[in-house]
Amino acid sequence: MHPIYGAICPPARWFLRAVSSLEVHGVEHIPSSGPFLLLPNHQSALDPFLVQSFCPRPVHSMTKSTQFASPPHRWLLSRVGAFPVRRYQVDPQAVRTALRILDAGEGVCIYPEGERSWDGALQPFRRGAVRLALRAGVPLIPVGIHGMFDVWPRWLSRPRPGARAHLRFGEAFNYGEIRDRRRREALLPELESRLAVALQDLAQVPLSETARRRLGGIQESESARPLP
Amino acid sequence: MPLTDLLHRCPLCGAGPLEGARARAHCSACGTGFEMDGRVGGIWVRGRGSDRVVPVGELMADVDQWGREVALAEHHASVLLRTASGQDPIRHRTRLLGFAERFGPPEAGIIRIDDEALSFLPDSGDGHRSWRLEEIRSVQASSSSIQFCPVDHALVSLKLLEASTRLWEGLICGAIEELWRSRGWGEIAEFQPRIRAL
Numbered sequence: 117m118h119p120i121y122g123a124i125c126p127p128a129r130w131f132l133r134a135v136s137s138l139e140v141h142g143v144e145h146i147p148s149s150g151p152f153l154l155l156p157n158h159q160s161a162l163d164p165f166l167v168q169s170f171c172p173r174p175v176h177s178m179t180k181s182t183q184f185a186s187p188p189h190r191w192l193l194s195r196v197g198a199f200p201v202r203r204y205q206v207d208p209q210a211v212r213t214a215l216r217i218l219d220a221g222e223g224v225c226i227y228p229e230g231e232r233s234w235d236g237a238l239q240p241f242r243r244g245a246v247r248l249a250l251r252a253g254v255p256l257i258p259v260g261i262h263g264m265f266d267v268w269p270r271w272l273s274r275p276r277p278g279a280r281a282h283l284r285f286g287e288a289f290n291y292g293e294i295r296d297r298r299r300r301e302a303l304l305p306e307l308e309s310r311l312a313v314a315l316q317d318l319a320q321v322p323l324s325e326t327a328r329r330r331l332g333g334i335q336e337s338e339s340a341r342p343l344p
Numbered sequence: 345m346p347l348t349d350l351l352h353r354c355p356l357c358g359a360g361p362l363e364g365a366r367a368r369a370h371c372s373a374c375g376t377g378f379e380m381d382g383r384v385g386g387i388w389v390r391g392r393g394s395d396r397v398v399p400v401g402e403l404m405a406d407v408d409q410w411g412r413e414v415a416l417a418e419h420h421a422s423v424l425l426r427t428a429s430g431q432d433p434i435r436h437r438t439r440l441l442g443f444a445e446r447f448g449p450p451e452a453g454i455i456r457i458d459d460e461a462l463s464f465l466p467d468s469g470d471g472h473r474s475w476r477l478e479e480i481r482s483v484q485a486s487s488s489s490i491q492f493c494p495v496d497h498a499l500v501s502l503k504l505l506e507a508s509t510r511l512w513e514g515l516i517c518g519a520i521e522e523l524w525r526s527r528g529w530g531e532i533a534e535f536q537p538r539i540r541a542l
Contacts, residue, residue: 190434194434200442204491205482205538209443231485235400237401269400272346330533
């Protein structure tokens, strides 16, 4: 990874601890070698800094392509491991880039909700993100982010310090390499459900109304912990 | 963007728009005040003789409920419209990472919506544009912009200058959902990367 990545992490950690009383758990779930895919919920513009600066190994984040529109952003983002995805169309190049990074034994981060939550609740997952996770055939690590919505919701122009926040890396799901595309397609609903349950538990956030409709009653019956 | 981007009308009485800045909003019709407080995990609702914290999602649902009572044609907003004129490859060293849009110059104007189409009326008076809802292939909200991709056209970005992004995302998506339902194309499951029915 580019030296800028390493240089940004310490001040990012300091800043995140300054704007929230932050706790980090589960870093032992990140494999010490080999590829892995992080799947966090998305609450705030601070989430990429949070995940990347506290993950013990470098991570490449799939980032919306419009962030790359200005040359300074483009220069910086490509040096901190970000790669673009065009969210408004099927983007095969973003998939190729993610798989190429994983093939090289490195870590990738994809926010399966595809955008920041309006109210902190868990949004429905983009089918393409879940499909890519299954196709990757690497350990899939759910990551729960709690409290960053209170620090910097998407409708505020600046962060508001003071909230309690936590970042929890969960235990990996291992589906292994599934070559048969039909089998992968058949597993999509199962992975969606597992991921939704894991993220609710790790992040301590409820499912949004839209996500509840999309995912049916599975999550509510399986989720043992009452949600705030 | 302030709290009024989320609470684009009063969750209690339905009046709108609210006044406010940053994490505070106030309804001049019923006198209720709203303040986001990250330490309590919700929004303070103050007025009508009570102070209470209400979860954000609950207030959003009430706002949406009131919003459905306003006819589509009554909505309009000032925007800066930009259209992607192409895509640039993004590389690191020699490796291709992906592609990003190259946007043309912004154009100021007013956006309107009805049951059939989304229209843009430029302030200059020239170059009125309209996109039929059935031609729209994807919709997304991005910070203070709404972006959509019409079939066979480049990405269109509407930066909302005053109006709520969430309101306009809801209006456009809601109108498309209604159109798909009326045409018997099914219930829409997602709006990105392309509109897809269940």
